[in-house]
Amino acid sequence: MVIENNFSLDHVDLAILRLMQENARISNVDLAKALDLVPSAVLERVKKLEKKNVIIGYNAKVNPVAVDLKLLAFISMKSAQSFSCNDTASELAKIPDVQEVHVIAGDDCFLVKVRTTDSASLMALLRDEFSKVPNILSVKTTIVLETVKEQQQLVIPQK
Amino acid sequence: MVIENNFSLDHVDLAILRLMQENARISNVDLAKALDLVPSAVLERVKKLEKKNVIIGYNAKVNPVAVDLKLLAFISMKSAQSFSCNDTASELAKIPDVQEVHVIAGDDCFLVKVRTTDSASLMALLRDEFSKVPNILSVKTTIVLETVKEQQQLVIPQK
DNA sequence: CTATATAATAGAATAAAATTCATTTTTATT
DNA sequence: AATAAAAATGAATTTTATTCTATTATATAG
Numbered sequence: 001m002v003i004e005n006n007f008s009l010d011h012v013d014l015a016i017l018r019l020m021q022e023n024a025r026i027s028n029v030d031l032a033k034a035l036d037l038v039p040s041a042v043l044e045r046v047k048k049l050e051k052k053n054v055i056i057g058y059n060a061k062v063n064p065v066a067v068d069l070k071l072l073a074f075i076s077m078k079s080a081q082s083f084s085c086n087d088t089a090s091e092l093a094k095i096p097d098v099q100e101v102h103v104i105a106g107d108d109c110f111l112v113k114v115r116t117t118d119s120a121s122l123m124a125l126l127r128d129e130f131s132k133v134p135n136i137l138s139v140k141t142t143i144v145l146e147t148v149k150e151q152q153q154l155v156i157p158q159k
Numbered sequence: 160m161v162i163e164n165n166f167s168l169d170h171v172d173l174a175i176l177r178l179m180q181e182n183a184r185i186s187n188v189d190l191a192k193a194l195d196l197v198p199s200a201v202l203e204r205v206k207k208l209e210k211k212n213v214i215i216g217y218n219a220k221v222n223p224v225a226v227d228l229k230l231l232a233f234i235s236m237k238s239a240q241s242f243s244c245n246d247t248a249s250e251l252a253k254i255p256d257v258q259e260v261h262v263i264a265g266d267d268c269f270l271v272k273v274r275t276t277d278s279a280s281l282m283a284l285l286r287d288e289f290s291k292v293p294n295i296l297s298v299k300t301t302i303v304l305e306t307v308k309e310q311q312q313l314v315i316p317q318k
Numbered sequence: 319c320t321a322t323a324t325a326a327t328a329g330a331a332t333a334a335a336a337t338t339c340a341t342t343t344t345t346a347t348t
Numbered sequence: 349a350a351t352a353a354a355a356a357t358g359a360a361t362t363t364t365a366t367t368c369t370a371t372t373a374t375a376t377a378g
């Protein structure tokens with residue numbers, strides 16, 4: 001059964017998303033001012049957006065260097081189970097240092113984003129964690145030399 | 160684990176980061192309770208973390224499907240300027256649909272993360288925007304079929 | 319078009335939280 | 349141990365969140 005994907009967001013909802021994407025700690029009062037509404041009305045909408053899973057959560061963005069996570073890497077890998085590769089994927093997802101796991105089209109099967117302290121800790125991660133994940137046939141690690149842009153904000157449509 | 164950088168974060172700071180990473184809209188009062196501190200003390204620390212650029216920002220995480228961004232793709236590309244490739248990178252970064260731009264080691268030069276409505280809009284993006292970016296020699300687009308994990312939270316060390 | 323149901327907003331009252339600041343305590347340095 | 353610097357406390361004040369009811373707007377069916 002396919003659930004119809006109707007979130008029915010009006011332009012006020014979209015404006016809320018736009019504002020909260022940029023500053024999740026904005027007060028209801030300030031939101032209300034920006035939207036030309038009253039705080040209670042805004043609160044109701046925000047709660048509804050949370051309930052409808054339009055807003056999935058609120059995250060503080062932490063500087064990776066400040067917590068000694070200086071290395072970013074993308075790892076693409078092939079799996080033995082080309083289609084029912086969910087075991088492999090969910091095992092990868094369990095590793096805390098793994099930020100992203102994507103099933104991809106093309107030669108490989110997964111693309112994984114990992115953050116570690118340095119190349120030594122990446123090596124340790126590959127040796128200690130990835131080696132335990134079942135059905136991995138090959139691994140190709142790409143080291144990030146510099147991150148020019150990294151934002152999670154989406155382009156929210158006008159209407 | 161001792162962090163050897165000049166951010167000098169103690170275990171209380173790290174606990175704040177851990178809590179705010181998971182819920183950026185947590186109140187100072189609740190933070191204080193969790194940390195066994197008084198709200199004013201916590202507020203001071205949070206402000207200091209913001210000022211020191213340890214906390215870079217607070218973002219609401221929006222469900223991409225709810226705003227009709229159903230396609231995720233990674234694009235790796237080669238550049239004509241192999242080292243002074245900053246022009247190319249910053250031009251790519253200007254494109255709103257581009258969430259990430261990384262300079263990478265290896266055969267290619269950049270890895271770019273893009274979110275669009277569908278394959279047609281990705282095609283339009285490549286045709287209308289990427290084509291204008293200077294010094295791109297080749298482009299390899301990888302479509303994401305399914306995202307198993309996608310979190311920006313970092314693994315905050317204990318101390 | 320109008321009656322009616324439904325949803326959203328306004329506005330006021332109250333509870334809760336944020337913020338400020340003077341004082342005290344803790345921590346680090348000499 | 350003396351001193352300086354940093355951090356925490358606690359009370360007072362300002363601001364915001366939250367709740368609730370009345371009102372307004374929107375959609376739907378007859």
